[in-house]
Amino acid sequence: MGLITTTAAVSCIGLYCCRSAMNLLALGEKDALYLGLNVTRYKSLLLWLVAFAVAMATALCGIIGFVGLVVPHIGRTLFGVDHRYLMPVTGLLGALLLIVADTLSRALFPPLEIPIGIVTSAIGAPFFLYLLWQQKSKSGRLL
Template sequence: MSISFSDSLIALTTRSNELAPHIPLVVNDIRLPRTLLCLVVGAILAICGTVMQGLFRNPLAEPGIIGVSAGASLGGAIAIVCFSTLGTQFPELMNLAVVPVFAFLGGALTTVLVYKLGSGKFGTSVTIMLLAGVAISALAGAGIGFLNFVADDQMLRDLSLWSMGSLAGATWEKISLATLTLLVLIILFSKKAMALNALLLGESEAMHLGIAVQRLKRQLILLTAVGVGVTVSVSGPIGFIGLVIPHLGRMLIGPDHRTLLPVSALLGALLMTAADMIARVVVAPAELPVGIVTAIVGAPFFLYLLFQQKGKIL
């Protein structure tokens, strides 16, 4: 729908009777919630990716690449199919409690499994992490495929739209949940910024500096799983934001997590909003799932990183 910038601004800031009745409805009830959810989800994914790369000390670490998003997606899909009756009777409870909890559990279990498989006495093996992520993503994909097979028509529609990653279903309840999660993550991650900086030197060096490395890892893994679980529950799986943004942040301001975390949150919010704008207009009047747009941007970037890292991996 074509609405001028001035009319949009008037609809946002005043209650003018000069506007057509549909304009405030479209701007305030459809476009504004979606834009706010874009900003918050992008920020959460970006800071989770930044923390994960700092935790594993590797530029290839990202919730989608190592299977965390796939595990969270499987958890959310289980909730959608197994509690479909509850979702019909109590949609707010479903969207704000059941799906986020299951997505968090799926993401947390996946993160712990990848960490256990990739860690050894000589540190963290990136090759094993990536291979574990491929295997877990395949298992999660098989699980989601089975759920699609047993789901009825309504479940199948909900699951299909959700699994492609979209922000079209933005509501103020989802925005509130995601915003609260973002604030908690920014506060807690900021408190761990110096510890993450120390961890960049190596685990043994961080321990000599007085960092409780194992406890730090458990805390950051848990918080990252919370962030990914919430974003998956409100928007479906959206990949590559957490991979691309930390690199852009380090190129702009360096590796210090005290400034890298807030800058990454800002860049992630802007990139997600831009991707959603592209998704809405590139095939208008139809709409692409935003997960497709981020994959188109992020996949070549990931291949570029693999090319840079191939000497280290091989």
């Protein structure tokens, strides 16, 4: 339990400390550089922090599809793009999505328990297709 807590704390604190840099990087690398951000340093730091967090989460919890794709888009839609708010909201929305998916996986066909990955895929795939359709209607072409 100590390993899980330590790795989660290091990842979350490190990423949260980089939230202003992520806001600047969202403007584009050139703009972030013009605003004084050491783009190379922060890109490398963020890459390592994210890779570490994802590797530890996958190793400890397994693969649960679509949560990482769907939840940030829902958070951006509801709360905007500012990472000061988006990061904690995304964590809470991800937890809420997994609680709902776990409840559904246990309650849909008792006494059977559907794997949670199937339920999250059933929730996430239509939402992801909706995002693709919305992108297509905005630009007139897909991606």
